[in-house]
Amino acid sequence: MRISTFLNVHLVSDSTGETLNAVLRAVAPLFEGVTPLEHSYYLVRSRRQLDRVLAEIESFPGVVLFTIAAHDLRDVLVDHCKRLGIPALPLLDQVLTMWEHHLKMRAGEKTGSKQALDENYFRRIDALNYTMAHDDGQMVHEFNQAEVVLVGVSRTSKTPTSIYLANRGIRTGNFPLVPKAPIPQALLELNKPLVVGLRVSPDRLIAIRRNRLLSLNADATSEYVDEDAVREEITDANRLFERQNWPVIDVTRRSIEETSAAILNLLADRNAK
Known part of the structure; x- marks a missing residue:
């Protein structure tokens, strides 16, 4: 019988975290014998909220996936994870970069939860x-x-x-x-x-x-x-x-x-x- 490997996965979002959860659900089954231990932090929009997240990440090292639009909060999260030697992936960055290059314009910092009633x-x-x-x-x-x-x-x-x-x-x-x-x-x-x-x-x-x-x-x-x-x-x-x-x-x-x-x-x- 194969022993399960446990992996702390920290999902940090300034919105509802649906994108992060969808990616975790898609990736986790591809690694047989690995059980992700999910730590979810939603609506993270202030430094005070982020500090609590950072303390949790330090207590339970693993990997970090995040979708945060505010550059100041992103920088703090990335720098902290780098000091701890914990991989942190900004999930939407490559998509945003591709759009910016193609459209020749910068993405804004509007969070996903501010959904327009369109x-x-x-x-x-x-x-x-x-x-x-x-x-x-x-x-x-x-x-x-x-x-x-x-x-x-x-x-x-x-x-x-x-x-x-x-x-x-x-x-x-x-x-x-x-x-x-x-x-x-x-x-x-x-x-x-x-x-x-x-x-x-x-x-x-x-x-x-x-x-x-x-x-x-x-x-x-x-x-x-x-x-x-x-x-x-x-x-x-x-x-x-x-x-x-x-x-x-x-x-x-x-x-x-x-x-x-x-x-x-x-x-x-x-x-x-």
Whole structure:
């Protein structure tokens, strides 16, 4: 059995730290046997706040990732880490430098949390409101107001994928395919949104459903997890996707982010036509 290596990772941000967290989530799984010990410091905008961060870094040496716009605070953080022999990486610097060179202008020091209430912000709020109201087959008659509609059997990640897309400003509805339940004509006649079928392998779906039933202390021998019934359910779904000529994404080994990225690519291709 391999012993885990622990690594202190200090995430220092003058905003909400979402960028730092996303990078940590992407990088950490690539190092087998390494367990990151996350130390997060958000909304760091004063020297007093930074001093507390520096004391913590000194107490728990490791690596430092930071997104701080104010040059005076950045300099203090970098100098302190250099004296301690601790690597400190300004996560956005290379991106900012590339933009500055290309645009021939300097980046400002506005922090990420000072988000303008612009059109994109209201678009995301609208998309989230729409998506929550049209989850799990609710109000199918309004699906033509969506940009994307996801269709699939139970436990194919329709809801979390819909919410992820909504956070990107995409109005998303989703519809569950239930064995022997009629499919609304309104769904079959959609012509405005991109309708995407979500497909999954029978073995994977059975495993997911069994875990779900176990978590609910429910009967794990029902048709919901019967192998023949599940295979028939998936076959019927695939036939529907083919009849309707809907694009299909196999979510068997895809994360929510990967599925959403594939959908966004389909949407971009469709809008470009």
